Amino acid sequence: MIWTGKRxxxxxxxxxxxxxxxxxxxxxxxxxxxxxxxxERQRETAALLEKDEIAVRLGDGDTLPEGTELVVTSPGWKPRSPLFLAAAEAGVDVVGDVEIAWRLRGPDAAPWLAVTGTNGKTTTVQMLAAILKAAGLRTAAVGNIGTPIIDVVLSDEPYDVLAVELSSYQLHWAPSVRAHSAAILNLAPDHLDWHGSMQAYAADKGRIYEGNKVACVYNTADPATEELVRGADVEEGCRAIGFTLGTPGPSQLGVVEGILVDRAFVEDRHRNAQELAEVADVSPPAAHRHPAEEGAPRPQPVAPHNIANALAAAALARAFGVEPAAVRDGLRAFRPDAHRIAHVADVAGVTYIDDSKATNTHATQASLASYEHIVWIAGGLAKGATFDDLVAGAASRLRGAVLIGADRALIREALARHAPEVPVVDLDRTDTGAMAAAVSEAARLARPGDTVLLAPACASMDMFVNYGRRGDAFAEAVRGLGSERADRGGQEQ
Incomplete structure (x- = not known):
C-alpha cells in the first residue's frame, strides 16, 4: 500500500x-x-504527537474528519461507535493496529504464531516466546501484550518468528492476517456487550485460523474450538492439532503419567510419542502450601489450566519445528506476570492470592477450582456476564464472599440462589479505598488454612485504571494487614 499523502x-x-x-x-x-x-493525559500525549506533525482532535471521538480515506481503531472501540458508522456511510474501511502491522510487513517478514481464547492468552504467548528463545530464535511476545506490534514489525533488527496474542477485538478489525499456525485455547461468554452475541464473539475468535499454513491448534475439552477449525479456510496441508490434559491420540499433545507428550509432530504418530517436558516444569503452581502445617516445603501442584496453556504453546512451537529439549527448557525458564494466581503473603495462617487478571467468569472458575477453602473477593464491571454457573460450581469451596464494585449485586444474587449459607459482605462503595476494607472483611471471615482469593470475575475500570492497579491495591492492603497484626503482637509482648 502507498501511504504517502493518504488521509x-x-x-x-x-x-x-x-x-x-x-x-x-x-x-x-x-x-x-x-x-x-x-x-491531562490526553493533552500531554496530543502535544507530543503534534510535534511530529500529527493532528489531534480531543473531546470529539464521534465525528469523521473530512476527507478520511482509512480509519485505524484501537481495540476497545465498539463496532457500532458513531465514528465507524459514519465511516461505513462514507465507504471508508475501518481496520485495527494488527491489520496495519500485517500490511506493513516486508517480503522477508517473520511468520506469526498466534494465540487467542477467552482466558490464558498472555500466559500461553509468554510460554511460547520462552520456548522459541530457548530454541535460539529471535522472537518477541507482541499483539495484545508488550511492545506494540507495529513497532516490532518495523524494527530495524529482523525477527525469526513472532508470538502474537490476539484479542477478539483485534481479530474483528484484522481481516487480512494469515498466521503460520494459530491456537484457540477456550471459548466462554465474555465481552458480549461489545460483540453483541456469543455467536459473533466466537466468529471473531475463529478468524485466527483463516489462512493458517501449518497447524490449527484446538482444545479437545472445548468442542467449540474444534468446530472453528472445521469451518476455517486454511492452506492445503494445514493440520488440526488438539491438546488435552489426558492421554493424547494421534495428532494431539497431552499428558501421560506426569509427562507432556507429543503425538502430532513425530514420525508414525499412530504408534510413537515424543516426551517434551514434565508437568513439574510448568508454572505457576495451583496453590501455596503452608510449611508450618505440612513440614518441609514440597513441590506445589500445577493448575490444570496452566498445563493446558503449556501444551498449546508447545504445539505451536513444534509446528514451527522447535526441538523437544527447547520446549522443556523454555517452560522451565518461563515466569508468569504479576496478578495471575500470585501469592502475596500468609497472615495468621491464611494465604492471600492475587488473581486480579481473572476478569471474567471462565478465568475465575479456574482460579476458584485451585483452592479448597476460599474467602472470595469479587465484583466490578460484569461486561454482560451472568454468575449462576460460577457460584453453583464453587459453592462448596466458599467460606465467605466480599463483594465490591458497580455490578456486585449480580454476584450477590447468584450467591443467594446457589450458596445461601455462605456469609456475604456487600461493600456499598466503588472508590479505590474499598479494597482495603474488602481485605479487612475477608480476613475477619477467614480461618487458618483458608485462602483469601481476589478473583473478581469482572473488569476493573469502575474503580481502577486496570486490573494491575486493582491487584496492587489488594497486595498493599494485605501487607498492611500483616503489619497491623505484627504491631499488635509487639504491643502484647
Whole structure:
C-alpha cells in the first residue's frame, strides 16, 4: 500500500493508537488522531504527537474528519461507535493496529504464531516466546501484550518468528492476517456487550485460523474450538492439532503419567510419542502450601489450566519445528506476570492470592477450582456476564464472599440462589479505598488454612485504571494487614 499523502484517522490515544499514528506519519500519511477524552493525559500525549506533525482532535471521538480515506481503531472501540458508522456511510474501511502491522510487513517478514481464547492468552504467548528463545530464535511476545506490534514489525533488527496474542477485538478489525499456525485455547461468554452475541464473539475468535499454513491448534475439552477449525479456510496441508490434559491420540499433545507428550509432530504418530517436558516444569503452581502445617516445603501442584496453556504453546512451537529439549527448557525458564494466581503473603495462617487478571467468569472458575477453602473477593464491571454457573460450581469451596464494585449485586444474587449459607459482605462503595476494607472483611471471615482469593470475575475500570492497579491495591492492603497484626503482637509482648 502507498501511504504517502493518504488521509488516515486513528481512533484513540492509547498505546496502540499512538504507535499506529507515528508509524503511518513516518510513512508519509496525513494522520489525524481523535479521542473523546480531553483530560491531562490526553493533552500531554496530543502535544507530543503534534510535534511530529500529527493532528489531534480531543473531546470529539464521534465525528469523521473530512476527507478520511482509512480509519485505524484501537481495540476497545465498539463496532457500532458513531465514528465507524459514519465511516461505513462514507465507504471508508475501518481496520485495527494488527491489520496495519500485517500490511506493513516486508517480503522477508517473520511468520506469526498466534494465540487467542477467552482466558490464558498472555500466559500461553509468554510460554511460547520462552520456548522459541530457548530454541535460539529471535522472537518477541507482541499483539495484545508488550511492545506494540507495529513497532516490532518495523524494527530495524529482523525477527525469526513472532508470538502474537490476539484479542477478539483485534481479530474483528484484522481481516487480512494469515498466521503460520494459530491456537484457540477456550471459548466462554465474555465481552458480549461489545460483540453483541456469543455467536459473533466466537466468529471473531475463529478468524485466527483463516489462512493458517501449518497447524490449527484446538482444545479437545472445548468442542467449540474444534468446530472453528472445521469451518476455517486454511492452506492445503494445514493440520488440526488438539491438546488435552489426558492421554493424547494421534495428532494431539497431552499428558501421560506426569509427562507432556507429543503425538502430532513425530514420525508414525499412530504408534510413537515424543516426551517434551514434565508437568513439574510448568508454572505457576495451583496453590501455596503452608510449611508450618505440612513440614518441609514440597513441590506445589500445577493448575490444570496452566498445563493446558503449556501444551498449546508447545504445539505451536513444534509446528514451527522447535526441538523437544527447547520446549522443556523454555517452560522451565518461563515466569508468569504479576496478578495471575500470585501469592502475596500468609497472615495468621491464611494465604492471600492475587488473581486480579481473572476478569471474567471462565478465568475465575479456574482460579476458584485451585483452592479448597476460599474467602472470595469479587465484583466490578460484569461486561454482560451472568454468575449462576460460577457460584453453583464453587459453592462448596466458599467460606465467605466480599463483594465490591458497580455490578456486585449480580454476584450477590447468584450467591443467594446457589450458596445461601455462605456469609456475604456487600461493600456499598466503588472508590479505590474499598479494597482495603474488602481485605479487612475477608480476613475477619477467614480461618487458618483458608485462602483469601481476589478473583473478581469482572473488569476493573469502575474503580481502577486496570486490573494491575486493582491487584496492587489488594497486595498493599494485605501487607498492611500483616503489619497491623505484627504491631499488635509487639504491643502484647
Amino acid at each position: 488516515v484517522t486513528v481512533a484513540g490515544l492509547g498505546v496502540s493508537g499512538v504507535s499506529a499514528a507515528r508509524a503511518l506519519a513516518r510513512l508519509g500519511a496525513a494522520v489525524t488522531v481523535v479521542d473523546g477524552g480531553d483530560g
